Structure formats: C-alpha cells, structure tokens
Amino acid sequence: MSLDLYDRHREKLEQACSAARTRGYWSAYKEMPSPRAYGETAQDDGIKAFQAHLGKKFEIDQPTNGEWIGAEDGPFGVELNVKYPAPDVDAMMAAAKAAIPAWRKLGPKARAGVCVEILNRLNAMSFEMAFSVMHTTGQAFMMAFQAGGAHAQDRGLEAVAYGFEEMMRTPDQAHWVKPQGKNDPLEMTKKYKVAGRGVALMVGCATFPTWNGYPGLFASLVTGNAVIVKPHPRAILPLAITVRVIREVLSEVGIDPNLVCLAVDTLEAPITKEFALHKDTKIIDFTGSSQFGNWLEDNAKQAQVYTEKAGVNAIIIDDFDDIKGIARNLSFTFSLYSGQMCTTPQNVFIPKGGIDVNGENMSFDDVAKAIASGVEKFLSVPERAVEVLGAIQNPAILDRMSDAKKMGEVVLDTTEIDHPMFKGVKCHAPVIIKVDGKDVEKYSEEVFGPIVFVIATEDTQDSIEKMRTTISENGAITLGLYSKHESVIDAVEEAAIEVGVNLSINLTGGVFVNQSAAFSDFHATGANPAANAALSDGHFVSGRFRVMQSRR
Amino acid sequence: MSLDLYDRHREKLEQACSAARTRGYWSAYKEMPSPRAYGETAQDDGIKAFQAHLGKKFEIDQPTNGEWIGAEDGPFGVELNVKYPAPDVDAMMAAAKAAIPAWRKLGPKARAGVCVEILNRLNAMSFEMAFSVMHTTGQAFMMAFQAGGAHAQDRGLEAVAYGFEEMMRTPDQAHWVKPQGKNDPLEMTKKYKVAGRGVALMVGCATFPTWNGYPGLFASLVTGNAVIVKPHPRAILPLAITVRVIREVLSEVGIDPNLVCLAVDTLEAPITKEFALHKDTKIIDFTGSSQFGNWLEDNAKQAQVYTEKAGVNAIIIDDFDDIKGIARNLSFTFSLYSGQMCTTPQNVFIPKGGIDVNGENMSFDDVAKAIASGVEKFLSVPERAVEVLGAIQNPAILDRMSDAKKMGEVVLDTTEIDHPMFKGVKCHAPVIIKVDGKDVEKYSEEVFGPIVFVIATEDTQDSIEKMRTTISENGAITLGLYSKHESVIDAVEEAAIEVGVNLSINLTGGVFVNQSAAFSDFHATGANPAANAALSDGHFVSGRFRVMQSRR
Numbered sequence A, B: 001m002s003l004d005l006y007d008r009h010r011e012k013l014e015q016a017c018s019a020a021r022t023r024g025y026w027s028a029y030k031e032m033p034s035p036r037a038y039g040e041t042a043q044d045d046g047i048k049a050f051q052a053h054l055g056k057k058f059e060i061d062q063p064t065n066g067e068w069i070g071a072e073d074g075p076f077g078v079e080l081n082v083k084y085p086a087p088d089v090d091a092m093m094a095a096a097k098a099a100i101p102a103w104r105k106l107g108p109k110a111r112a113g114v115c116v117e118i119l120n121r122l123n124a125m126s127f128e129m130a131f132s133v134m135h136t137t138g139q140a141f142m143m144a145f146q147a148g149g150a151h152a153q154d155r156g157l158e159a160v161a162y163g164f165e166e167m168m169r170t171p172d173q174a175h176w177v178k179p180q181g182k183n184d185p186l187e188m189t190k191k192y193k194v195a196g197r198g199v200a201l202m203v204g205c206a207t208f209p210t211w212n213g214y215p216g217l218f219a220s221l222v223t224g225n226a227v228i229v230k231p232h233p234r235a236i237l238p239l240a241i242t243v244r245v246i247r248e249v250l251s252e253v254g255i256d257p258n259l260v261c262l263a264v265d266t267l268e269a270p271i272t273k274e275f276a277l278h279k280d281t282k283i284i285d286f287t288g289s290s291q292f293g294n295w296l297e298d299n300a301k302q303a304q305v306y307t308e309k310a311g312v313n314a315i316i317i318d319d320f321d322d323i324k325g326i327a328r329n330l331s332f333t334f335s336l337y338s339g340q341m342c343t344t345p346q347n348v349f350i351p352k353g354g355i356d357v358n359g360e361n362m363s364f365d366d367v368a369k370a371i372a373s374g375v376e377k378f379l380s381v382p383e384r385a386v387e388v389l390g391a392i393q394n395p396a397i398l399d400r401m402s403d404a405k406k407m408g409e410v411v412l413d414t415t416e417i418d419h420p421m422f423k424g425v426k427c428h429a430p431v432i433i434k435v436d437g438k439d440v441e442k443y444s445e446e447v448f449g450p451i452v453f454v455i456a457t458e459d460t461q462d463s464i465e466k467m468r469t470t471i472s473e474n475g476a477i478t479l480g481l482y483s484k485h486e487s488v489i490d491a492v493e494e495a496a497i498e499v500g501v502n503l504s505i506n507l508t509g510g511v512f513v514n515q516s517a518a519f520s521d522f523h524a525t526g527a528n529p530a531a532n533a534a535l536s537d538g539h540f541v542s543g544r545f546r547v548m549q550s551r552r
Helices: A004-022 A042-053 A089-098 A100-124 A126-137 A141-168 A214-222 A237-252 A272-276 A290-299 A323-339 A364-378 A382-389 A396-405 A460-474 A486-499 A538-542 B004-022 B042-053 B089-098 B100-124 B126-137 B141-168 B214-222 B237-252 B272-276 B290-299 B323-339 B364-378 B382-389 B396-405 B460-474 B486-499 B538-542
Strands: A064-069 A084-087 A173-180 A183-196 A199-203 A226-230 A260-262 A281-287 A304-308 A314-317 A347-351 A355-357 A360-362 A409-412 A416-418 A426-428 A431-436 A451-457 A478-482 A502-505 A545-551 B064-069 B084-087 B173-180 B183-196 B199-203 B226-230 B260-262 B281-287 B304-308 B314-317 B347-351 B355-357 B360-362 B409-412 B416-418 B426-428 B431-436 B451-457 B478-482 B502-505 B545-551
Touching: A004 A100, A004 A141, A042 A126, A084 A089, A084 A260, A089 A100, A089 A199, A089 A226, A089 A260, A089 A272, A100 A126, A100 A141, A100 A183, A100 A214, A100 A237, A100 B486, A126 A141, A126 A237, A141 A214, A141 A538, A199 A214, A199 A272, A214 A226, A214 A237, A214 A281, A214 A538, A226 A237, A226 A272, A237 A260, A272 A281, A272 A290, A281 A290, A290 A304, A314 A460, A323 A364, A323 A382, A323 A451, A347 A364, A347 A460, A360 A364, A364 A409, A364 A431, A364 A451, A382 A416, A382 A426, A396 A431, A396 A451, A451 A460, A460 A486, A478 A486, A486 A502, A486 B545, A538 B538, A545 B486, B004 B100, B004 B141, B042 B126, B084 B089, B084 B260, B089 B100, B089 B199, B089 B226, B089 B260, B089 B272, B100 B126, B100 B141, B100 B183, B100 B214, B100 B237, B126 B141, B126 B237, B141 B214, B141 B538, B141 B545, B199 B214, B199 B272, B214 B226, B214 B237, B214 B281, B214 B538, B226 B237, B226 B272, B237 B260, B272 B281, B272 B290, B281 B290, B290 B304, B314 B460, B323 B364, B323 B382, B323 B451, B347 B364, B347 B460, B360 B364, B364 B409, B364 B431, B364 B451, B382 B416, B382 B426, B396 B431, B396 B451, B451 B460, B460 B486, B478 B486, B486 B502
Parallel strands: A199 A226, A199 A281, A226 A260, A281 A304, A314 A347, A314 A478, A347 A451, A431 A451, A478 A502, A502 B545, A545 B502, B199 B226, B199 B281, B226 B260, B281 B304, B314 B347, B314 B478, B347 B451, B431 B451, B478 B502
Antiparallel strands: A064 A084, A173 A183, A183 A545, A355 A360, A409 A431, A416 A426, B064 B084, B173 B183, B183 B545, B355 B360, B409 B431, B416 B426
C-alpha cells in the first residue's frame, strides 16, 4: 500500500515525535488568524463556509435510521438549525468494524501519513472551524480559532506522534538466532503486526469539542481502530466537519470511509450508553461530567476507557512581592471563556492573617480585593472584555452563579456586559466569593462556571492541606502557587506529586495556569479523580493496539 | 542519591533495551546449569541452601500478625515444612506505602540500577532457586533451573528495560521558549517527575512462581511502586527467597525494605481479596484461573489490573510432508512439565479426511497415531522421561485426566512412570483423546493438565473456524500451524491476528510452541480472553506510573 502521505508528512511527524521527547516549545500549526499564515481570503471564506451550513442538512453517507436531528443553540444568538443524519447504532458499528482490516493492513507509517494529511486539511479550514466552535461553545473568536483550531490540531498531532512511536517500538520483523554450542544454532523468522483493538468511541464535550476530542480520536485512528465520533448535542458542527474531512481523506486512499462515523444525538434522546456498552466498542474516550465518566469506567468493561472529568483546580497564595502580577495574571485566568475551562481555578487559598508583600503584611481582604480589582479593571472595556469572556455555554451556569453568591461574602459580583456585535447576548464576568476554610463542603466539589472562591485558611500549611484533601477526593487538572519561599515551593511540589496534579509556580506574565501547550505540557496526569489519563503520553496510546506475532 | 548501581549495570540495561527493540536472540543470564557459568561448587551450594530452608521458619522482618504459616506440598515427596510470617494486611499496606516517597525520589536510573542488582543476585542463586521451584511446582530440575532461574530473570530484566525506557521518554526538565513576534519570548522552566501509582500487588501462580511473577514485580518496582508479593500457597519458597534478596538490596541502598513485603496465606484462609480491594492497592498482577482473574478485573476498580488466565491453545494440522517432524516436535511439547504450562496446546485440529503427506493421503487416525507413537517413543526411557515430565502439581489434575478419557476414543492412554530418584512419586505421560469437531463443548474450555484432544474437523477451513470460535470465546496464548500451503499460512496468520493470538508455523526442530523467549517473543497478546496484557510491552509498563509536571 502506498506510503505517499507518509513520505510527504514524514518530516512533520518526526519533528512532532522529537518535540514530544524534548518538550521545549514547538507547534505544527499557526495560532494567529493572520492573512499571512492562512491566506488573504481565509477569513471571508471561513465565514461563508460556516454560513453555508446554517439551516441545512449536513450530508454524510453513513448508516442512518433515516431521521435528521440536531438542536444546537448558538450561545451568541446565531441560529444554527443544522440537521444531521441520525445513526442506526448496530449498522454503524458493523460498518465501522468491517472497515478495520484494510486500515490495519495499511500499517503504522501509512496510517500516520493519513492522520497528518487530515490534520493539515483541518488546519486549512481553521476559520470555518473557528466560527463553528464559537457559535456552538460560546468561545470568543480568538479563543475559538486558537483552541478550536491550531491548538486542537497540535494536540491531535501529538497523539499521532505518541501512537506512531509506540507502534514503532516493535520492528516488523526479526531474525532470531540462538547459539547451540557446537551444534547449528536455532533460527527463526518472526513477524510482528500491530492490530487495533476494534471500534473506538469518542464522546465529545460541549465546551472544547475539538481540543478535547482530537487526542483520543487520532490516537485511536493511527493505532488501527475505527472511531465513532459522538459529539455533545450542543456542539456537533465542529466534529461533523472533522468527520467529513476524515472520510474524504480515507476515501482518497481507498479506505472505506465508514471507518469513522458521526453519531449525533439530542439532549432528550441520548445514545452514548448504547454505543458505550456495545460488545464491539473496545476503546472509549470521554470528556465531561464525573458522574458519566465514572459510569463509563464502571460499566463499559469490554473497553479501555480514558476519561477527563470534573475537578477542583486550586491556587495557593503565600508570601509574594508582586501582588500586581498575581492580580493581572489571575484576572485573565478567571475571565477567559467565563471560567468554563476544565483548567480554570476555582479555589484560591489565602492565609486568613494575610501574606507578606515586600516586608509588609497585606491582609486577606486586601489580597482578595486586589484580585477583584484586577478582574474589574481587566474587563472595564466592554469591546475587549467580550473577546475574552465569550458567552455562557448553557443556562444552568447562570443558576449556579446565583447559588454560589449565597455561600459567602461576595467580594466581586458578576457584571453582565452587552455584546456589542451580537444583540441581546450578555457576557458574564466572574463572581468572587469569600468562604471560610473550615466550610470545606462549600468548595470541595466543582461549581462549574465563572465562580471563584477565595478561601481563608489558618496559614499556608493549612492551604496546602486543604488543597491536598479536596484534590485527593475530587481531583484537579491544574494547581497554581505564588510564593517567594523556596521551602514552600518545595513543599507544594511534593504535595502536588502526592495528589497527582500538575503545578504552575509564580505565573505573573503571559502564561496562564489554565493553558497547556501540546508537546510540552501534559494535560491532566491520570493520577487523581479528575482524569484517568493524560494528554498525551505512552499510557494514552499503548492500550489502543496489540502486537501479534507470527514465527516460523 | 547514588547512581552507583545504575553506572555498574548500565551496559546490561542498555543491551536489554536494545534487544527488546530489535527482538533478535539475546539473554542476560546463562540457562545451562554448568560449573563454568555458575562456579564449581554452585550446585552443591544450591542444594545446601535449599535444604537449609526445610523445616525452618523463614525469617523476614516485616509487619506480621505474629502467626507462622505455610503448607507447601512437595510434588516430588520432599517435605518442605517451611513456615513464613503471616501478614497483618493493614500494617503491611501502610508500611509499604510509607516506603514509596524515598523510592520515588531515587529516580528512574537509580531504581533501574537497583533492579538489575537484584536480578544479578537472584541469578547467582539460581541453583537454590531451581531446587525451590522444583520442589514446589513439580518441574523437573532442568526446567526449574531454566524457567525458574535464567528465563525468569530475563523476563524480569525485560520488564525493567521496558519500564526504564517508558520513564525515559519524558526528560527531567525542559526549557520552553515561545516566540512573541517583536516582543520578548515567553519562557518557562518545566520539571517532570515520575511517580508510581502506589502499592502494587503481585499474585503468583503455583506452576511458574518466578517466570510469571517477575515481570509484574519488576515492572512495578522500577516505575516507583511498592510491591506486596502474594505467592500461591503451594509455591511460596521461590518468591520468599526473591523477596528476601530484594529487601537486602533495598536496605543496602538506604530504602526501607518494607517497600517489598511477602504476603503468605493458605488454601484454607486466602487473603488475596483483602489485599486486592484495599484502597491503597493501585496495581495488580495476577496469573491463574480465569474465574479469579475476571473477578479481579471486575472488582478491583481502584487498581490497574494485569491478568494472565486460562485459555485453549491450539494446533492446526494441514497438508504437510514432514510428519515425523510434527510428531517429534509435539511429543516434547505435550510432555514438557506434563502439559502444565499456560502455553501447552490442548486442541489439535486435523481434517477428518486426513492430510496430504508427500502426495499421499494420510488418514486422520494415522496422523493421530503418528503423534501418539511419537509421545510413546519419546517417553520410552524412564530416566529421561521423568526429567521432561516432572511431577503433577496437584491431585485435581489426575481427576481431570480420568474425566477426559470418558470424552472420546483414547488414542494414547497415560502411563505412570515411577520416578527413579524420588521413591513413591509417579510421573504422568500425556493422554490423547479423539473427539468429533462438532462436539465443541468437549474442547471449548481449558482442561488443564497433560490432556490433548485430537479433533476431527470437516477440513482445514473448518479447523480455522473452530480455532477462531474457541479462542475468541475462551482465549489462548499459543497457536501452532503445520501447513505446506502458503495460502493456508496466510489465512491462519490473518485469523490469528483477528482473534489476537501469537502464531508459530511449522515447528519441527528444537523450538516449541509452548516456549517463548524474553526480548524476542511476546508472551500472550492481551487481545483475547486468556490475558489482558502481554509480557512485556509498552502497555504492560505505562500504566504503572504517572508524570507530574511543575513549571515556573
């Protein structure tokens, strides 16, 4: 079978493998939506391509029960009204499974080439994707372009690189010659073949359909599996476009496109469980609630299950001189996408007696106020604020904000900002609430949305302990620390390793605790309840295939 | 911390890593019990060391409930009467867990050095180990020396090599510099630390306590975990000796020896479940029955579970010219350790119309008879026969042989051979029974012991189908094929990949389907019900640790 695509993309693949090993900065795809990178007409073409989907049937020639479904709300008020073919579960599973042997026989190199080709094509469509992500998730344009486009593509490529390296650890063939003293040696020819596990199910989330979806999707694909892509009913279009591109490339290389199918459902009639418990589903990737993630881990026993679930991300503030740096950095951190990231901190632990700033005590309330003022100032220009905040993904979040305000003293109330471009749409600034460290039940679980608790602890040692308890029990993807004492930094590093969370220390510049970069930062660790896997590492890919041996 | 042991064993470790990547023949430890390899007095010293254990308390200074237990039957009639300290489960778990942080801080290189040192010391004790394995499992001396000694040590080293390589995929540190156009770049220093999952439980089996136990034990150890070693009540001594050596080396490098503890129980009062369900048990390795392996997979949800269970290994005999080669090869295969290997074939599929041998039809009965005569001839000299057969590990196997003989025409009855050295001990030759291919229920499950079914199928296509059905349902670790047609070989290779079993083709010389060599052959695939993992590959090690990141 042809290695054309592998040869064409070999350099990029090798760079990706090398970047993942050295973990310095590297990116395969341009994150700035500039005409120089994407072409003079790219933005206009992207808008038109996005608009062309609206109110239409999204045609995919795959096994269907004949119905057309889909009910995506546009958080910015743009009515999508796109209809997708509803799946026939058994027929879709059978079709996907039947496509596997030819895909397996292509071999690791050809499959990796196909995956990079798909990612490159998705990259060329980054504006169309950005508008699709924006108008399903509520992300502001720049974020939708970056997180939904280049960064998601980088994460996809990272998974391809890990999968490729993992498969290449075993040679195609070996000649085994065992000496037998004076007699002739024993000789054998051994062949090793990589085989995927079967059909994989990728369950997308409502907030980052591509960024959180691509790693599992491409990890399964490159290792020889079929993939059923099951988008969240609120964020279908970005993954529908993705599936169409994948099927197009598969067809071009002579692979049955039903290897990758789109399984759309609705909030009223969910089908994830049916796919997840199907006997031929051997891999599941899930991003979403802890409740459903735990259900999958407990019930889909026939499958390898990789989950990213809820958590209680935290910041520990100890003695620190650059309080403006803290306030500036956290303002953006809390505001970005109205706190609707799985990496946004929720719990900010501060000693109730305050902290030392340049040799002077700054009280708890003053630290809290400094952060609150930072947020207010950062969001003071509406045109700029809405481009950071984006829109609220679903109305339940607003209820949660109201409830949270009853839990303690409101240090900063939310502001509703009228979106200057999308009439009637309101953007929501974060709310900051002061709670007593002793009231652990108030902050020990995730309260998803632009909700921050500033928590008064006995001292930094108590902050560390409360972080340890909450994260051990309910998980976290990020932990931030501000301290000028190396001994405190050491203690928090040790505690972070013990509870299994990645740590960011003294971020005051242009890097934020809720951002993680492909090829350098691991997203989650798999070592606490927030996720059972990390994006991406050897563990994330090695269970997706097996090596079969034949010797003679 | 000191890298002395790493430096000392670095070359061996690198050779092991390289061998696992190229998969040609390589071995770190000498498999022949020769004075040249092990020293002039090694055999006598080994006998004495073994005898010194008999009738004694096996002292290990670890958390105990104060009782001394142990009831190992010697299959060769040698009374062991060794007593071991019974564990206090909670205290042992707590002690093991407490030892982890210091072990983690040693880092991957130092831990790998410690593991190789342990394996080297075990190698130097190979005679003592051989007698311990022989008199607990019933393996004849040569097999006990090889499989229980050098081959087990090689498998242990292989797991260390895979674990080491997996950890080394992520650097200790990275400098991340992201360009920002005309502005100063964003810069961060990132540290990556490997942390084990916690306490691992290794559940040993009665037939190959070291060979099947070392991979999980050393994979967990090198990746930073504590290990509770839970031997089968019938085969404790080999693992007790192993644990003692490990604790000795750990103490020498300043690690709390309770990192590795021995958890002995009895058939009457098993404790595996209590350890397996303990909240701090994060990894389980198990070799044994499908029933208990499946129970562990279903119930020990807090742990990564790696299992090797029962299966129905098969041989397919198609047209083939060297019928003597088949008979010679299978005679040894069926006789070795009285068929008590997880790799011994049980089901031999032969077309009922016979096969083509050098252009002439050889009937089913003649093929079966050729194999039976081969076994008879091979075992005709008692002194030699007993050194291949060894002893029956436990009496239930004899009952199973009697039952099996009622299932069809007995092509070859077993013979009882008086052991010339151990008075009163009888060795048992395999029994071969003819069954109709249609009576699938007779041969579709494992009937453990020296029991072979020759199965009359419609034709080779039917043989392939019956192999496919039985292995898909009940698993297998080995599949053998004899055919002179490349098209049949291709078809069986494809079927083997589909059902996920490793294949050996046309073995007529000195390699046997039930043998697998470390660094070259994968033992099991993890792709069928006989095992959920392979020894050893990236998947076997990657779930045993996580990488935690700290960036500033």
